[in-house]
Amino acid sequence: MAVLIINPQYANATNLREWPLDITEALIRCRRFYKEDFYTTRLRDQVELWLRISNYIYNTYFVDVSVAQCHQKWNTLVSGYKNLKRLMNDNPEEYRTFTLSSYN
Numbered sequence: 001m002a003v004l005i006i007n008p009q010y011a012n013a014t015n016l017r018e019w020p021l022d023i024t025e026a027l028i029r030c031r032r033f034y035k036e037d038f039y040t041t042r043l044r045d046q047v048e049l050w051l052r053i054s055n056y057i058y059n060t061y062f063v064d065v066s067v068a069q070c071h072q073k074w075n076t077l078v079s080g081y082k083n084l085k086r087l088m089n090d091n092p093e094e095y096r097t098f099t100l101s102s103y104n
Contacts, residue, residue, distance in 0.1 A: 023061050030056055
């Protein structure tokens, strides 16, 4: 599902591969703000927290991203961070790693 663009400033951001940096940073800030809530909320009930984040992005940047898109972007960021951390530390646990691309 493509991101519906309402703010013309982001007219080229048509999918998750092109999340603008400021919106990605907003996602990270919001997820950090709700960190304790994510830890204390059952997994199936966390959709409400993702909805708050999605609404914040919409109300602040006028970019309509779904709950699923926010969650997927967050998981991609976390995965990329963990992978980069392993690569920088010579992967002492010998986990499978991947080479970063422009998508990551």
